[in-house]
Amino acid sequence: MATPAQGAGAVMFADGFDGTTLNTAAWQVIGPQQAPNFGTKSQAWLLPENVRVEGGLLRIAARRHCTSGTPTMANVSSSPCNNLANTKYSTGRVHSRFSTPWGSAFEMRVSARIPAGIQPGTRAAIWTKNNQPYCESVNAKTSMGEFDLIEAYGTRPTLGDSTTHMSCSxxxxxxxxxxxxxxxxxxxPGSFYEWIVQREGNWVSYFISPGGGAYTHIGSHVCGQGEFAFSQARCDEIMNDPFTLMLQQEVFAQNATGTDVTPGPKATSHFGVQYLDVDWVQISYLR
Known part of the structure; x- marks a missing residue:
């Protein structure tokens, strides 16, 4: 698993984001609505206006708004608002309508650039999740699986995370x-990379390629070993379930916690519009 498997199989799904509109038969734009965990982890409003196709790119924006009501494109502001109560933020989020077939060994490649001016208190993310739910109560357990190709935080904009989640406990x-x-x-940030995840059997591996150049192995995880010491039957439930691709930005809540998460953007600082730009997506059978 030190290098990406070569000679990937048939393409299952691909989009180069040509034209002037998003193919809504292939992608679901989330919103308008408040983001999941709004008020605890997130303070983002998900607005379809933050998702657009132009110049051969899918562009997902994060913005500040000065309003006492719902954010709209009419109240966008890079400058601080007159008070914290009137300071709102919005982002975009899209899910592929395509999911990998059950049990398939697959590869997802996404050519994208993290915002050059990614703001503290925000995150750009390219990730995939299976169809199993998160836990809904304490001490519950599900066979949720999530592979984060890249999560880039404004608090450390040149150092991202490629993360595997197996099980919601x-x-x-x-x-x-x-x-x-x-x-x-x-x-x-501001440069295009190919972000790659491969799943085969119990393995999930991550790779990066700057501008389509040489590949670097970021890391691998194995279901049934280490942090993921589950039974093979449980691993099969997690790894074989269909996976869907997600592309988004996030703005964290003021009371967000965690070692890699700041408590939201500073309302007194400049907050320019930032774009996660996606050039193309390709999902293939691995063999």
Whole structure:
């Protein structure tokens, strides 16, 4: 697993984002609505206006708004608002309508650039999740699987995470707790990279390729070993379930916690519109 498997099989799904509109038969734009975990982890409003196709790119924006009501494109502001109560944020989020076939060995490749001016308190993310739910109560357990190709935080914009989540365990009084393991990856915001995840059997592996150049192995995880010491039957449930690709930005809530998450953007600082730009997506059978 030190290099990406060569000679990947037939393409299952691909989009080069040509033209002027998003193919809504292939992608679901989430919103308008408040983001999941709004008020605790997130303070983002998900607005379809933050998702657009132009110049051969899918562009997903994060913006500040000055309003006492719902954010709209009419109240966008890079400058600080007159008070914290009137300071709102919006982002975009899209899900592929395509999911990998059950049990398939697959590869997902996404050519994208993290915003050059990614703001503290925000995150750009390219990730895939199976169809199993997160935990809904403490001490619950599900066979949720999630592979984060890249999560880039504004607090450390040149060092991202490629993370594997297997199982939602609901431990420690937190129904959203997940068994997870991650690897750090260095990159340059504002430059295009291919972000790659491969899943085969119990293995999931991550790779990066700057501008389509040489590949670097970020790391691998194995269901049944280490943090993921589950039975083979449980691993089959997690790994074989269909996976769907997600592309998004996030703005964290003021009371967000975690070692890699700042408590939201500073309302008194400049907050320019930032774009996660996606050039193309390809999902293939691995063999």
């Amino acid at each position: 609901g431990v420690g009084g937190n129904p959203w707790a997940r068994e997870s393991s991650q690897h750090k990856v260095s990159f340059s």
